[in-house]
Amino acid sequence: MLSIDKYAYENRIVNWSPKFKALLWLVGIMLAFQPIQWLKVIVLVAVVAITIYLTKVSVKRYFSWFYPIIPFVILSIVGIVVTASVHKTSLIWPVKVGSVYIGMAKVMMPKAGRMVLQCMTAIVCTYWFALTTPFIQILQVLKAARFPRVMIEVTMLMYRFIFIFIDAFEQIRQAQKLRFGYDSLSLMIRSSGILAKMLFEQVIINYEMMTKALDAKLYDGDFYI
């Protein structure tokens, strides 16, 4: 489920200083936000190529991480460019609805294009960062950035526990699927409810056992970071 995490530990620059990598990410984001368009295109292409080289990820898999966000990009573009106007000429593909025309505003087209380019450039930079920096190193960045200690401790624990819950989640869902628990929409909602309830019980069970384990490890209130 968290394939990005796995790549983050196995890439070619895993041992670079995380602070340096964070700095590079910041540079990339600044390039995405600066006004020169051709520079963004260069950054976009370069970062994609560098990421694929560094992480040895297959091109197919790399692009699969974009699928979930594509519908949102498209919807956002639609939201930006579609408008209603009384002047037919200011629109592309105007459709008359009552006394007005609905279509895509010509003035918004360049703006939408710039938005998509900026968005994609920023996204590939963040993907680069996520794919080359194990979360453990990100904790060090948070520490260097003087985030409060208690937040870093909780983040660190949460990172560990996520994998425990994902295991449980997948086992339960598999078992439900094999007993036809997701064969229709209503069954799916019901089974999801059962799954949520069972995961919730895991919170209690894990807390219970972990309390004992913490005692055995002589825990006295602070996790070292």
Add this chain to the structure above:
Amino acid sequence: MIELKNLSFSYDDKTKILNGISLKIGADDHKVIGFMGHNGAGKSTFFLNLVGELKPTDGEILIDGKPVVYSKKGLRQLRRKIGIVFQNSDQQIFYSIVKDDVAFALHNLKLPPAEINRRVEKVLSELDILPLKDRPIQYLSGGQKKRVAIAGIMVIGSEWILLDEPTSGLDPDGRARMKKLIQKLVDNGQHIILSSHDMDFMYETCDYFYLLGKGKILEQGNKQEVFNNEQLLKENKLDQPWLVKIHQKLGLPLYDNEQELFANDGQHN
């Protein structure tokens, strides 16, 4: 009959967990089929491929001569033919009362309530847990929970049942009961495929074996054949059952199970 043709599977396009496996499972006299392999040899991945939870990256699976169809309908059919019971009972019992949980699959299949009731009662009595029918799950022992999990799959009436580590966490008594239970399932006409790290249990329970390692089937055969090769087992981090050890090293006859050995004990003392 389950037939695999050149089945390969990989999670990440890099390492092949299963690498070109071809075999036919379920000859007439193979009732309980054992899959052996060390931790991480790919047994679980293999099982998940058999029940359609994972789709082979290459090759195909044929059930009774027909290739598995990975559509919603095709998978539904597959799951009515092959059921699986996972190792951890807690993650596959969804309701707090035994009979509700056992009925889960039947409710999902939208069977009429009378029929559901009849089938649940039948399965519970076959598994000797009818008295537990109305009991809350949380008060059951590990062995009882395991039976409930098996019942939840048995009600589907599938021809094949896959059991992943059926004895894990059970005490010796629970283990002995599991052995009997499997025999009962076989007498009912069901085919069992199981995997376990308990070599003695496997030896006494199964009648045909496959040894999985490095993504391949390294060996197959009946108990005499598979367990004789000490070297191969050692390489795969497995061990010989003690009945085989005393046969090989002490020169005693090779018995199928300990009852046989001890029934005959008078003869060689």
Add this chain to the structure above:
Amino acid sequence: MIELKNLSFSYDDKTKILNGISLKIGADDHKVIGFMGHNGAGKSTFFLNLVGELKPTDGEILIDGKPVVYSKKGLRQLRRKIGIVFQNSDQQIFYSIVKDDVAFALHNLKLPPAEINRRVEKVLSELDILPLKDRPIQYLSGGQKKRVAIAGIMVIGSEWILLDEPTSGLDPDGRARMKKLIQKLVDNGQHIILSSHDMDFMYETCDYFYLLGKGKILEQGNKQEVFNNEQLLKENKLDQPWLVKIHQKLGLPLYDNEQELFANDGQHN
């Protein structure tokens, strides 16, 4: 030396899970002590009493002659003397990198970093997992996680280590490694108390046994004594190890472990 005086424990004041147990654990020649009992016999409750996680409802526990003090400081002292490794590894690993987790207890003891490093490396190499030092926990196998969990307790260097079902989920190779590991701990001068449903493992690993049932210690002694009583074991849903079975039923000599048996095999063939 751990001494229990008339120890009783009950969760709800109704049924006594432990009912007036008096015993002394840790005579000089008892290095690995096994606690046996069926599922639900109270082994876990017993262990939790020993490490102060549960407070006896009656009676007391003395460590080296001194009663356990149930204050924060007293319990901390107790836990430096007696470490416990639970069955489920995931629930006792808090850091995502192996060496960080193993170092956790040492940080809690406020040791200097150099000392922490030294001890972590030592323990990891004793457990044969030094190469895993910098690896993330989430990608380890079950057997590897088990070792990390044990390492996290071993670093404390406590005199006693309690192991609850140390072989559950391990393949035969992992089981054999666990046997060696326990031997190593003993050579280090540590005392081990373990519980397991794997009778053969118990038989070969432990040198003194307690049989827990109905809240009492029903039997204790060395392997010859405890495992000879087939009837008592059966009543407690346990089984005899196969080495004992072939001794009793086939009249072979009683060997302590299979190496001994097979080393001697020339003699009676």
Add this chain to the structure above:
Amino acid sequence: MMGVLKKYRKFILFLTVGFVYTLAYPMTAHAMHIMEGMLPPKWCIFWFVVSAPFFIYGLYRMHKIVNSDVPNAKVMLALCGAFVFVLSSLKLPSVTGSCSHPTGVGLGTVMFGPGVMSVLGVIVLLFQALLLAHGGLTTLGANEFSMTIVGPIVGYAVWKLCRAMKVNRSVSLFLCAMFADWSTYVTTAFQLAIVFPDPNGGVGAALIKFLGIYAVTQIPLAIAEGLLTVIVYNLVISN
């Protein structure tokens, strides 16, 4: 297990109540996350600044809890956070065919008081950005505002209102979850509308456009989420 259950009965009761609130404080679909790079720098900073007081208050609350007598509160907080994160990947179908992901934020709210979830929410958003490639780091402030501040407040208000009006508990829960979801969606639409005003109708028209577009996914999703909340609630109390 049973002994444990008995010993911690009060605690579990407490948690159960917290859990119900979790599902009653939903955090909406990933589809409603504003993506990396979508907001101009000044708006990124603006939303960080707006969310900051809630975050700081949350940290203050967190310190108080950790120093209170809740045993091992950090572990409990982290377990709740991990639960919320994993639940957020629970897939529910939406009309568009893409999967949307409902999730609850409020587990800790009742347990640990309001505010704490704003901190856990930031951590969850951080994980989503870095482990799931959803949302973004520059837009974290904006997403924090819509999902872990507005959503829960509205959900809570609806819940209180319904209870005060003696509405049936299941219906109250359903409405609470649904409105919390919708309020997040309205907020996100608003956040986009002020950045991308309509050339003819300005911010107001843009808001209507964005609301209209996302309604396709959000209305059915909010209903599904409301139903799920009721189902889980009933399952938990029936135990």
